[in-house]
Amino acid sequence: MLKLYDRKIPPKIILKTTGNACNINCKYCFELKKNVSNSIISPETLEKLIHKISIPFPIIFHGGETFLINKNKFRELLSIVKRNYPHKITSVKIQSNGTLLDSEWCEILFNEYKDLGIDIALSLDGTKEMNSLRVDQNNLNTFDKVLNAYKLLEKYGKKSGMLSVISKNSLDFHNEYVDFISSIPNLTFVKINALFNVDKNNLSEDSITPTEFANFIIKVAEHYINNKLYNRLPIEPILSILQKLKGKESRYCNYQKNKCYNYISVYPDGQIAPCDCFSADEFTIAYLDKLDDDLEIAIDQAIKKGNSLTLQNIVKNCEMCKIKNFCTGGCLSQRYYFSGNKELSDDFCASKHRLYNYFSNLVIK
Numbered sequence: 392m393l394k395l396y397d398r399k400i401p402p403k404i405i406l407k408t409t410g411n412a413c414n415i416n417c418k419y420c421f422e423l424k425k426n427v428s429n430s431i432i433s434p435e436t437l438e439k440l441i442h443k444i445s446i447p448f449p450i451i452f453h454g455g456e457t458f459l460i461n462k463n464k465f466r467e468l469l470s471i472v473k474r475n476y477p478h479k480i481t482s483v484k485i486q487s488n489g490t491l492l493d494s495e496w497c498e499i500l501f502n503e504y505k506d507l508g509i510d511i512a513l514s515l516d517g518t519k520e521m522n523s524l525r526v527d528q529n530n531l532n533t534f535d536k537v538l539n540a541y542k543l544l545e546k547y548g549k550k551s552g553m554l555s556v557i558s559k560n561s562l563d564f565h566n567e568y569v570d571f572i573s574s575i576p577n578l579t580f581v582k583i584n585a586l587f588n589v590d591k592n593n594l595s596e597d598s599i600t601p602t603e604f605a606n607f608i609i610k611v612a613e614h615y616i617n618n619k620l621y622n623r624l625p626i627e628p629i630l631s632i633l634q635k636l637k638g639k640e641s642r643y644c645n646y647q648k649n650k651c652y653n654y655i656s657v658y659p660d661g662q663i664a665p666c667d668c669f670s671a672d673e674f675t676i677a678y679l680d681k682l683d684d685d686l687e688i689a690i691d692q693a694i695k696k697g698n699s700l701t702l703q704n705i706v707k708n709c710e711m712c713k714i715k716n717f718c719t720g721g722c723l724s725q726r727y728y729f730s731g732n733k734e735l736s737d738d739f740c741a742s743k744h745r746l747y748n749y750f751s752n753l754v755i756k
């Protein structure tokens with residue numbers, strides 16, 4: 392059975408280090424549109440949060456742009472993490488656009504706080520042409536800066552992940568995408584996301600349909616397999632799709648049974664919401680200052696009311712589906728924002744069936 396939240400599994404904490412403040416201006420960014428605090432997470436807020444979660448949990452510094460925070464302020468946060476690592480905070484990751492990463496940051500993360508084993512993932516949408524929506528305040532493509540960040544990490548002996556968003560103008564570049572990621576020596580995983588922005592119940596101009604996304608993933612898989620890149624570099628969602636078809640569990644939320652309230656976003660003013668793909672205001676769980684009990688209790692209560700009831704209905708609709716165990720309902724924020732458009736909702740499920748059929752044949756072969 393699909394669950395919005397499984398209390399036995401620790402919540403992954405997405406710490407909105409700088410709220411939604413960012414130094415660049417990606418044209419599709421959902422974060423910039425949020426009505427949330429854009430100050431920075433204070434040490435007091437982090438301490439309170441740690442105190443309010445009863446079991447050990449992983450943390451990811453996120454944003455906005457994580458590296459916009461002053462370096463000494465970040466040291467204060469890392470020192471708190473260090474005091475709680477690994478008995479209370481089990482792992483530390485950073486998600487960044489990479490444009491502000493410099494040697495000083497690398498010294499802090501990988502020398503001063505080496506004991507924390509910090510992992511970092513950067514966002515880059517593929518080749519320069521594919522990355523054209525990730526622009527700075529002067530509308531210039533940020534590609535070169537991010538590529539330099541990968542090179543800097545390599546100098547420090549650090550491997551790194553990549554998050555890519557596939558938009559309309561990227562769809563023809565599946566082979567170029569695979570060639571490009573295989574050219575970065577210190578890449579350790581890649582996660583490909585779709586641009587499914589919805590405005591007034593319709594896809595916005597750069598967005599793609601679920602079937603277009605499934606076709607892109609299939610084309611990427613063909614080139615990836617032909618080049619035997621799977622020996623070196625896992626790509627989501629291809630990894631999870633193959634794991635599920637072989638009867639294994641996936642660690643990727645899109646293909647997991649426990650869903651979006653096991654991913655908790657915390658904003659600088661103490662606002663707490665599920666995964667950051669959702670509007671924080673539409674899905675607020677609580678404010679840290681007003682939390683009487685542990686966070687887990689507040690989450691248990693939040694999934695029984697408000698907009699999460701719509702999510703409960705969305706997952707309930709999957710119960711009769713033949714590929715439920717494979718698909719596990721997909722990404723619930725995408726389905727929530729598609730729910731006012733039947734064609735898009737139907738296409739979402741059609742795209743999952745397309746992936747199931749294509750990859751099932753591949754596994755048999």
Ligand SMILES: C[S@@+](CC[C@H](N)C(=O)[O-])C[C@H]1O[C@@H](n2cnc3c(N)ncnc32)[C@H](O)[C@@H]1O
Binds near residue numbers: 419421514556
């Ligand atoms: C919101 S950003 C925050 C962290 C950091 N600034 C970065 O870009 O990695 C986190 C991720 O969300 C992705 N993202 C932002 N808006 C999106 C959207 N509308 N659809 C899909 N992914 C989106 C970004 O591409 C990025 O990989």
Ligand code: SF4
Binds near residue numbers: 415422454
């Ligand atoms: S760098 Fe991240 S937070 Fe900033 S605009 Fe781009 S996606 Fe949004």
Ligand code: SF4
Binds near residue numbers: 709715739740
């Ligand atoms: S294909 Fe559609 S109905 Fe079936 S499990 Fe996936 S999201 Fe649910």
Ligand code: SF4
Binds near residue numbers: 666723
């Ligand atoms: S909203 Fe989507 S990306 Fe976020 S936790 Fe839920 S399934 Fe995962």
